[in-house]
Amino acid sequence: MNEKKILFVVLDGGGDLPVSELDNLTPVEAASTPVLDNLSAKGLCGLMDVLKPGMVPGSDTAHLALLGYDPFDKYIYSGRGPVEAAGIGLVVHPGDIAFRANFATLKNGIIIDRRAGRINKRTDELAKLINGREIDGIKILFKEGTEHRGALILRGPGLSADVTSNDPKVEGWPPRPFEASSIEGKRTADVLNKLVNQLARKLPLLAANEERREQGKNEANYLLVRGAGEAMLLPAFGGKQGIKPVCIAGGGLYKGVATLTGMKVLDVPEATGGIDSDFHIKVKRSLKCLDDDSYNFVFLHIKATDNAGHDGKPLIKKNIFERIDSALEPILEYKDIVIALSPDHSTPCSLKDHSCDPVPCFITAPGRRTDSAKKFGERFAMQGSLTGIRGKHFMNLVFGLANRNKKFGS
């Protein structure tokens, strides 16, 4: 069989709802997207529940599902910490517990800024204070991420992810104590409580924070920790299909998922993971990877659509779709590859958060069938033959249409 190369594009949070400013169209329905329309018309489309009907996907669980992993299996997914850690480049070993961490600003025992003024300098000095500590025989590993973010790992005997967070999730409240959510979590909660208390005494003394105080900025004098999870030991992505995958993404989470599935993650500085990301460069790099026989699968992640949804900006979201569409134009020249595209979830501008609404997706494969959907967008995709498909089946279908799945039976 003629096995095809695959380009898989995720438009993060791309699904949306009808918007009155856009004549009750969704942002992508309202946008002029000739390239996405062309690919939709040539391929199979559908409205897809990424997890289950009615369920609101997180970005982590949604990406796992789209890549064919079962996020409901607790050995696949037990929390976001390990994904963030992988994205930052920390390796979580079996038995470790990994967390997402934020530098925050505490004043008179109250969290006044959960992001410490989105601190983006000298966080390596803060990390150095944390990384390498040992508490009650448990080793602490820490690495800074972008801005106020970081990943924390506890390593040692008797740990568990059954532990609550110290993050009250809103400002104006004191941090919460870590608590065990089962008997197994006791030791982990104790270590975390000791750790944040030690840091609360020592972080203000660092030169980096002295500088922030002098500049009138919120200092990074406290550590908020959440998303406890165990090591994720995922089977290699596309291992049975001969896939040699590469990921181009800005955000740490997506790089993390890619790393955990065994993808090579390219360093593309123009991929910022924000609205200012250079989509043209990301697409060019993707196509270059497809030209190169080191790879036969490119996972291209675009985050900007999600940001516009969270910000509640439908006109900006529409414009982002148009910028993405224009950037995607060169892929029309690649007539012998399978092109699959899907949001990971809907982030409707009217709700400013993830929602349960299914996402429009398509798979365009050379020589395969077409269906009734002739444009890209929620209402158009609904007409397509993939409507009703679940996220967990999407990648297997992509592999199948790339002639990469073996017969089951004979």
Added chain:
Amino acid sequence: MNEKKILFVVLDGGGDLPVSELDNLTPVEAASTPVLDNLSAKGLCGLMDVLKPGMVPGSDTAHLALLGYDPFDKYIYSGRGPVEAAGIGLVVHPGDIAFRANFATLKNGIIIDRRAGRINKRTDELAKLINGREIDGIKILFKEGTEHRGALILRGPGLSADVTSNDPKVEGWPPRPFEASSIEGKRTADVLNKLVNQLARKLPLLAANEERREQGKNEANYLLVRGAGEAMLLPAFGGKQGIKPVCIAGGGLYKGVATLTGMKVLDVPEATGGIDSDFHIKVKRSLKCLDDDSYNFVFLHIKATDNAGHDGKPLIKKNIFERIDSALEPILEYKDIVIALSPDHSTPCSLKDHSCDPVPCFITAPGRRTDSAKKFGERFAMQGSLTGIRGKHFMNLVFGLANRNKKFGS
């Protein structure tokens, strides 16, 4: 997020098949239903398999599925008895076995009337004879229901639902002996055989039966018992979604399901559970509940459509849909709630029984998407985006569209 209140309407047995007297339309397709059409056009529609494709749902299993419980889990559902008992107001404890019971007429050892002339008076006197007995250390509880119906509970050690029924299901045959269907059912079968034999001797002696004999009516001199099931300990309906549910229904079964899921069941005398039910009053009471902040979820059950299906009366069924539609009109004023409607199963007039044919349903939620289905009915719903959904996902989708589901992952 802006959490919405929910109105959930079940049109029992509402699905049907093309009928020649109705120009090969189904009863609801033939009916004039402007309100259901309006709600369908504004929302998402679909043809739904309530259990699995090809499977014929019972009313009990279908309602459990629609409310999000898995009827294939034997700890959720092991038989109809416990549901009937709950509907009548009997509480089934763990270890109890509950049954549905009918008063019947036995003559010369033959069942000549399985419903004892649909006896509807003095059944409390008959119940008194049964309730409180004790046989071989097993306590007998009994409560009369509507007409010839009642619920029976056995309480004590060593009981099991693995027991056959004494009901031959047709008249003109003798009752069957109860038999154990596994080794565990032996004691239960023995107690039941002793019980019905005791009652066969004592029931004819009661004054209530003397009166029936004088009036030339079939006497209630025998007890048919079926639907053995264990206690159903269901998690509270919508417990994770902050649901405060209330049920408005006529039939005991539906009140039973509602009770078992922790719903408040309103006493509405005009809700008869029959063709004579006052739909206008039921809808008014439903809307009053939605106006009241004690509730945020109304389960409104309408049985008449099923009765017309069982009777094989398509013109009456069509007319019932028109009466229901007219009664539903005031809900169009409630623009900020989620309105979900589904039959529990099809009861085609041509088959006079439940069938496997999927049911037309819709969910209309403020600010959400619409799809291609513009009217209510089997062939119209088929065009909608929910086609392919299963009953077990329906309520989760309703919760999601009411902004009541939490993110899975982050």
